[in-house]
Amino acid sequence: MGRLREAIRRLNPAIPEEAREEALRKVLRVATTSLVQTNRAIQRMLRDSVDVEYARPDGSIKGDKARLVDFADVRANDWFVVNQFTVIEAQHNRRPDVVVFVNGLPLALIELKNAADEDATIWSAYAQLQTYKAEVPSLLHYNAALVVADGLQARMGSLTANQEWFKVWRTIDGEGDAPKTALELEVLVRGVFDRERFLDLLQHFMVFGCG
Secondary structure, eight states: OHHHHHHHHHHOTTSOHHHHHHHHHHHHOOOOSOHHHHHHHHHHHHHHOEEEEEEOTTSOEEEEEEOSOOSSOGGGSOEEEEESOOEEETTEEEOOSEEEEETTEEEEEEEEOOTTOTTOOHHHHHHHHHHHHHHOGGGGTTOOEEEEEOSSOEEEEOTTOOGGGOBOOOBSSSSSBOOTTSOHHHHHHHHHOSHHHHHHHHHHSOOOOOO
16 A cells, blocks of 8 residues: 555645545545456546545635556556565455556456466466455456466456456567467567556556446
């Protein structure tokens, strides 16, 4: 929470502290009973900023926006990647392999399996993601990308994607397919997690159905 609070303060210097704290509360306490609806509400906040209000010196109330992400300048954001990040929720203690944080928010999760283990495939990693959804859903409230990989193969999907819709990422620069000899995981990491491209995906390519 400290990284998120600091990011909100840094990205919104023109609004008062109480408005920044209101934005923090709204992000941390989205009031829905559905993981998908919570994720949808938070993705809207990430893209469109958080609605806040505060009193002007004359006593009137001003509406404003508090940014959670600086899409114009990737360097203005706090990027942080954690290996073996521990999440405790209810009676469950889980440790996802890699969590990518932007401004203190866990926006991507990578679950890895050992390619040398014949019994542990990328679909074992996919099954682990389903366990996280059931047992530590708060980790996924903010999620924008899920990745499963075994060192050789790699697939990416969304929070609502079933196994069929976890797909290979085929390009690094967005201009053409990577060489067929390139490792899928390397292509995915270099293609998706380039900072500018990741923010572009977050801002322009997160879509929810109407149902």
